[in-house]
Amino acid sequence: VAYPDCCPVLIISEASLEDLNGRLEKKVKIQNFRPNILVTDCSAFEEDAWEDILIGDVELKGTVCCARCILTTVNPDTGVLDRKEPLETLK
Structure with a gap:
């Protein structure tokens, strides 16, 4: 992971x-x-625009969309690397 603090x-x-x-x-x-939080009941990519996120008494501030790394192209079950997808489609 290149930017875990970001x-x-x-x-x-x-x-x-x-x-x-x-x-x-595929x-x-x-x-x-590898998300920490999985959200339901919203539109596709709506979470990219959220600035304030309230979960119970906890308020999170959205600061930046995370530029995804090459690990998204690795099949989590087999470890096989694609090198192209899903990053190419997400551009």
């Missing part, structure tokens, strides 16, 4: 993963992105 909390929505997989030949799993 984005220590990673949020992704099920809708974003579903949208991405609809555009990929589907990816949520584990490819």
Whole structure:
């Protein structure tokens, strides 16, 4: 992991993963992105625009979208590297 201090909390929505997989030949799993928080009941990629995130009594400030690294291209079950997807589609 190159920049763990830049984005220590990673949020992704099920809708974003579903949208991405609809555009990929080989589907990816949520584990490819290693998020800390998985969100339901929002639009695809809506989480990219969130500035304030309230979870119970905890308030998180969204600062920057995380530029995803090459590890997203590694199959979490087999360890096989794709080197292209899903990063190419996410551009």
